[in-house]
Amino acid sequence: AAGGAALAAVEQQQQQRRGGGGGARVGLCLLCGLPAAGKSSLARALRRRLPQRPGWACALLAYDELIPPEAFSPPGAGPQQPAPSLPGWKRSRRELLQCLEGFLRALLTGAPLPGPAQPGWERFLGCCRREGLLAAAEGDTGAASRPLYILLDDNFYYQSMRYEVYQLARKYSLGFCQVFLECPLECCLQRNRLRSDPVPEQTIQLMARKIEMPDLRKNAWEQHSLVLSSSDCIPEDNEQIMNLLTAALENPERPNEEDTEQKEAARAICATSAVHQADQACRRVISQAMQDAKGKNILPSEMKSLAEELNKLKAEFLEDLRQGKTLKTQYSDPATSAISSFQHEATNVVNKYICK
Structure with a gap:
């Protein structure tokens, strides 16, 4: 059974992590789109399909089941009850991610599962x-070596919602992908009206205005994304979906990868700050040196040459500092x-003019 396959995969991956014998192959797949776009139908179809072919263990986590309905009610703050810092639905989403991370940590490292102290854990x-x-376990011993795919079924209409899950995938070196179902608003509204518990139409209309599609050119983390038209039924063995899931599993996200652009920007800021600090200090040194020289009755024409030489010296020192070519002294700060x-060299230059 599919449940036994999932459990066997969990146990095998825990043993691998404890013994250091290779990384667990776990994937997170987001199913995104407007309400009634067909996400849940596709999720259930994949849930049935993946354990059969290609033989992966699979679990479906639907946000509609995991976030309590009261999370969407207006906050009821009173005189003795201050208003919460986050809306209920945002708080519930955060708690759900914490539960998911607690489960992944237990799955991949053998750490204990979270307990009742974790908000939302009992529901999760x-x-x-x-x-x-x-x-x-239900006897499917052959499932022990199978990868595990966790399907997350939600609207995920903001990129930030999807990025939070991606961060988990990167932290634990998991496969990550997203299937975005694109369906015309009117089609979603028509389907929604046929539901036994329809979503308020204004909610769907609001999401349609705010929804953020995957942007592969802007967001490298969305490279494993697929946008499908869901006006018609999408077959569970859709070749594009299967290729996407396979590619994400075979190319897991890398944990703690440094953002090269951010790192270079930080270095540039630090370097600029150091140069600015040195520039201000060198200006003060030059000002004091010129005052000392004036007190020694140096001729005005010589004072002009001295100023030019000191400023040229300052420019050379600052350029060396920009290039990281500062001389080694007793000071560790460049x-x-x-x-x-610079102060030492400036004193030598001033003395040269005084001694003329």
Whole structure:
């Protein structure tokens, strides 16, 4: 059974992590789109399909089941009850991600599962049980080496909502992909009206105005994304979906990858700050040196040459500081080291004019 396959995969991956024998192959797949776009139907179809072919263990986590309905009610703050810092639905989404991370940590490292102290855990735990992630093994011993795919079914209409899940995938070196179902608003509204518990139409209309499609050119983290038209039924063995899931599993996200652009920007800021600090200090040194020289009755024409020579010296020191070519002194800070060296050289230049 699919539940036994999922559990066997969990147990095998825990053993691998404890023993250091290779990384667990786990993938997170987001199913995104407007309400009634067909996400849940596709999710259930994939849930049935993946354990059969290509033989992956699979679990479906639907946000509609995991976020309590009261989370969408207006906050009821009173005189003795201050208004919460976050709307209920935002708080519930955050708690859900915390539960998911607690489960992934236990799955991949053998750490204990979160307990009742974790908000939303009992509801999350119940869903995991129904999906077979925590149920007793059902004899499918051949599933022990199977990858595990966790399907997350939600609107995910903001990129920031999807990025939070991507961060988990990167942190734990998981596969990550997203299937975005694009369906005309009117089609979604018509389907929604046929539901036994329809979503308020103004909610769907608001989401349609705010929804943010995957942007592969802007967001490198969305490289494993697929946008499908869901006006018609999407077959569960859709070749594009299967290729996407496979590619994400075979190319897991890398944890703690440094953002090269941010790192270079930070270095540039630090370097600019050091140069600015040194520039201000060198200006003060030159000003004091010129005052000392004036007190020694140096001729005006010589004073002009002295100023030009000191400013040229300052420019050379600042350029060396920009290039990281500061001389080694007793100071570990490059700016302080450059200022100290400049002060020494400036004194030598002034003395040269005084001794003429």
